[in-house]
Amino acid sequence: MRATILLLVTCLLGIYSSKAQEFAIGAKGGLNYYTIGDINSRGGSFQTGHPDxxxxxxxxxxxxxxxxxIAEYGKFFLRPEIVYLSSKNSYEFPDKKAYWKTSRIEVPVLVGFEIFDPVSIYLGPGFNFYNDTTLDGVQVTSYSDGGPDLDTTTVNFSFGVMVRFGRFGVDLRYEQGMKETQEELLDIVYSDYGVNxxxxxxxxxxxxxxSVFIDIFRTNPDDLDGFFSNLFKSNKCHCPYN
Structure with a gap:
């Protein structure tokens, strides 16, 4: 599935860049806040009659x-990305704080519109490929096979606003998962965290x-002497030497 998505993005770049009025390649980086689920401690698992x-x-x-x-068509634009995200949360258990850590590669495909210079809005799907997700203190026992056991490939939907100042810009984005996770039983080391x-x-x-971003390379495709407009035609090879 990962290869299929990357191939789809590559095709989109080839098709749409040939018709774009302007395009750019850039880098971005920033911070995020990740929202996950509550944990319900079963009090009776370590003391009979103890409340949850x-x-x-x-x-x-x-x-x-x-x-x-990014490929621009007047006020409209298409913006595929590839982003590495690392996220962290924590739970204040009775005896010790437990950290939740996860990371993923995301491939968003965003469509946007410039509402006025320099502000644009956008939306689109994102395809996620997760690495391991861990929670401190979780153990493998006869009650639980460890965890958290989450899907390694998911889809989300994003929308946001970006403000551009020449080659530089600021991007504020909200992302929502398309699918709800399943409730899961965890077995946590009681002697360390006070939760079983x-x-x-x-x-x-x-x-x-x-995030903030910068256009590393930006140009008008006309300056490339029709390279993209003829890239997929069989009668020209566009080799540097003919």
Whole structure:
């Protein structure tokens, strides 16, 4: 699936750059806040009759960096990206704080419109490929196979606003997962964290992201003597030597 998505993005770049009035390749980086689900501690798992206790996650700052291609058609634009994101949350358990960590590669395909100079709005899907997601203190026992066990490939939907100042810009984005996770039983080391069996509640992951970007290369395709407009024609090879 990863190869299919990358091939799709490559085709979009080839097709749309040939018709663009202007295009650019750039780099971006920034910070993010990631929202995940509550954890319900089963009090009876470590003391008979003890009440359950609910722990909500604290949002910790994560980071992101990557690159983008943008093809502009008047006030409209197409902006595929490839971004690495690292996110972190924490739970204030009775005896010790437990950290939730995850990272992923995201390939968003965004469509936008300049509402007035220098402000633009955009939206579009993002295709995610997760690395391992970990929560401190989770163990493999007869009650649980570890975890959190989350889908490694997901799709989200994003919308946002960007402000451009020449080659530089600022981008504020909200991202919502398209699918809710399944509730999961976790077995946590009680002697360290004061929580034993606990339910990770189902949730739709979402993220608030702030980044800055810079166009490393920006040009008008006419300056390339029709390279992109003829790239897929069989009668020219566009080799440097003929």
């Amino acid at each position: 206790e609910l722990f909500s996650p604290n949002k910790e700052l994560g980071y992101q960096f990557g690159g983008y291609f 069996l606990a339910d990770l509640r189902s949730y739709k992951p979402n993220m608030l992201r702030l």
